[in-house]
Amino acid sequence: MSATMVMTTVREEPRVTGSVTGPAGTTAGLSDPDVARAFADGAEEALEEAYRRWSGLVFTVAMRTLGNRTDAEDVVQQVFVAAWQSRQKYEPSSGSLAGWLMGITRYKTADLHAARAKVVRAQDAVERVTPDPTEPTPAEPVVNKVLIADELARLGQPQRRILELAFYEDLTHAQIASVLRLPLGTVKSHIKRSLDKLRLRLEVDGVAL
């Protein structure tokens, strides 16, 4: 739990020259575990805050899995409605609320997949083709990948930019230091600390690897 607190104490983004961040909510100063406990206790404000913090995660995972905006928004609605209605089953001490929402998201996207497969099977039956209803949904890697993107977005600068260059542009730390005109040691320590943050986020909210 202490690890969770470390991760979630501050959710405000630094505004580095030229970049933009969205407005934080009225409850922005609250830690994720605080929101989770209030949610479990049935505070509607906590549901609203949970939606504010994690609907983007749920939606992005659903979009990546289903590829359709209407379906993905249906999943978001189903996930938050189901989460609220079954909040007695959520135990804050046994895991993060974001992780629990991710679990529900996987069920709901899998349900939609299954519903689609049924339609496909019906068509296949007509065509005498053997269906494969067991085609796995890619939700597990998607969840972790989206969590990484979300945590990257929260890193602040120059940490975010440093990791983007390392991940997606394949630059070495020396090249990054040169491009961003930062000391080598600064880049190295940012890389190390940011990777630790991402890993911790996956441990707290992600699907076990």
Next chain:
Amino acid sequence: MSHCDPETLALRSLGERVGTPDVDAHLATCQECQDQLASLGTLVGIARTRGPVEMQQPSAAVWARIHDELGLTTAVTNRSDTASTATPAPHLEQDVAPVVSLQERRDRRARPSTWLLAAAGIGGIVVGGVVTAAVVGTDAQESLTVASSVDLAPLPAWDAQGTAELAVNAQGQQMLVVALDADAAASADGFQEVWLIDENVEGMVSLGILEGSDGQFVIPDGVDVAAFPIVDISLEPFDGDPTHSGDSIARGQIEA
């Protein structure tokens, strides 16, 4: 040898061939370092597979539908601005000028509702050794533990005196408490903005707008004050340009 340097392992997980032959020799025999490298490598692999993900937000109507379906009370807004904007999409380059008032965010944060205070377990608790500083511009009071203080000295052409204090608030957030007496405070030509700047005066982070002569600013979690030790108050014209105007009123350097 002792365990591998964590920064070396981090770079190796990204595929860089760094470190002396000692590192390879140690890695060959140390399960702990192998596990470290493997878990970081897994993380990097997930991040790199099929490129970056752009975070997306559902439309505002979705929250309204949830609000309706669950029959939530009117105490919880069903307005569209509830739709999450707390997670901005990652952008490799800057896009547009900011329109979000940081002061407004701070003001809203300074007045958590009572259930939040109860949930956080922080209502009314004052830790020993804590000083209480008035929050200018709000009706709230916040307990701050001051870690260090630095004098702000005027730059040429300015007549200004002030202090900046590095502090920690009751939620554990790092704060910068600024007090500045400057004739720019009443200027109609612009506004005062508070920055943290690195020692090369190249990289900088805006903490927000200083209204009047006193203000408190949350230092975001990812910002290392040791890397941005210079406190700088600038006069910014109303030109919509989010970058530093180059017109600094006063500065001081925080000692790490």
